[in-house]
Amino acid sequence: xxxxxxxxxxxxxxxxxxxxxxxxxxxxxxxxxxxxxxxxxxxxxxxxxxxxxxxxxxxxxxxxxxxxxxxxxxxxxxxxxxxxxxxxxxxxxxxxxxxxxxxxxxxxxxxxxxxxxxxxxxxxxxxxxxxxxxxxxxxxxxxxxxxxxxxxxxxxxxxxxxxxxxxxxxxxxxxxxxxxxxxxxxxxxxxxxxxxxxxxxxxxxxxxxxxxxxxxxxxxxxxxxxxxxxxxxxxxxxxxxxxxxxxxxxxxxxxxxxxxxxxxxxxxxxxxxxxxxxxxxxxxxxxxxxxxxxxxxxxxxxxxxxxxxxxxxxxxxxxxxxxxxxxxxxxxxxx
Ligand code: IDC
Numbered sequence: 001x002x003x004x005x006x007x008x009x010x011x012x013x014x015x016x017x018x019x020x021x022x023x024x025x026x027x028x029x030x031x032x033x034x035x036x037x038x039x040x041x042x043x044x045x046x047x048x049x050x051x052x053x054x055x056x057x058x059x060x061x062x063x064x065x066x067x068x069x070x071x072x073x074x075x076x077x078x079x080x081x082x083x084x085x086x087x088x089x090x091x092x093x094x095x096x097x098x099x100x101x102x103x104x105x106x107x108x109x110x111x112x113x114x115x116x117x118x119x120x121x122x123x124x125x126x127x128x129x130x131x132x133x134x135x136x137x138x139x140x141x142x143x144x145x146x147x148x149x150x151x152x153x154x155x156x157x158x159x160x161x162x163x164x165x166x167x168x169x170x171x172x173x174x175x176x177x178x179x180x181x182x183x184x185x186x187x188x189x190x191x192x193x194x195x196x197x198x199x200x201x202x203x204x205x206x207x208x209x210x211x212x213x214x215x216x217x218x219x220x221x222x223x224x225x226x227x228x229x230x231x232x233x234x235x236x237x238x239x240x241x242x243x244x245x246x247x248x249x250x251x252x253x254x255x256x257x258x259x260x261x262x263x264x265x266x267x268x269x270x271x272x273x274x275x276x277x278x279x280x281x282x283x284x285x286x287x288x289x290x291x292x293x294x295x296x297x298x299x300x301x302x303x304x305x306x307x308x309x310x311x312x313x314x315x316x317x318x319x320x321x322x323x324x325x326x327x328x329x330x331x332x333x334x335x
Pocket of ligand 1: 097172173210261267269296300302
């Protein structure tokens with residue numbers, strides 16, 4: 001009799017653990033971001049969900065994928081989803097710097113592709129959106145590695161054409177005097193390749209001057225394709241009212257904008273944070289329902305890193321493990 005009760009209790013405990021612990025969904029009542037919004041598309045200036053309602057995603061960008069790969073695991077993404085409310089993760093794959101995709105050897109390319117596959121697979125299980133970011137930077141003009149980009153995105157679009165959580169970002173930050181018409185010509189060829197396979201996945205296009213000149217894009221947008229958005233990046237201690245004005249003007253003229261990268265420190269990714277300006281930026285993004293990802297998920301000794309330099313944890317961070325940027329972000333996203 002006593003024994004039976006014990007067994008029953010054990011069985012109930014087991015059921016409880018199975019229901020509450022470690023499943024794919026957040027819990028029985030809460031849906032994952034992808035369950036909530038489904039396949040995304042673009043309607044006018046707005047990212048919208050499967051029903052056509054506005055969606056504003058907030059999330060985190062990785063540091064370079066070959067730089068800090070250990071920060072993007074199933075566990076860390078689950079943690080950020082459940083504890084912070086992250087809905088999108090950006091995979092920053094450098095093309096040139098630090099074992100970049102186009103400067104390293106074939107083995108490095110394979111390792112980077114595998115890392116992307118793992119992240120997309122885990123994000124899919126977790127119902128998170130994921131941005132595959134071709135992170136040009138010191139290579140300045142996306143045409144420098146256009147062939148490699150086309151071949152890379154062909155592989156990605158073939159593989160992910162039926163996924164509804166994958167977003168393609170085809171050139172992080174054109175710079176060094178690269179004009180919008182040069183970017184546009186690059187974009188058209190990469191978009192054409194992606195669209196050969198993935199007919200409707202959202203594609204994000206970088207803009208001149210480190211993805212600040214959305215005014216150039218709105219003056220001459222890419223025609224003939226749906227579900228395109230343009231990127232604007234800001235670092236709150238450097239970019240203030242003048243860049244917010246550029247964003248507002250481009251938005252008001254009808255440009256769909258996604259802030260795939262921002263920091264609350266200065267444009268070097270370091271220096272003092274400016275919370276006052278960061279809050280102004282977020283107010284504006286909220287007002288326009290513009291989606292965003294903060295730079296960067298690592299413990300690098302720089303103020304844009306979300307994790308404190310001395311902390312070696314790769315998930316399960318407490319507030320005391322977070323940098324000033326990390327603390328600001330978690331408070332902001334929680335709401
Ligand atoms: C920075 C990293 C830094 C790294 C450097 C490489 O924070 O650790 O040494 O790149 O050149 C960007 C870029 C992003 C930069 C970031 C900060 O997209 O790659 O990361 N930033 O400088 N645009 C504006 C700022």
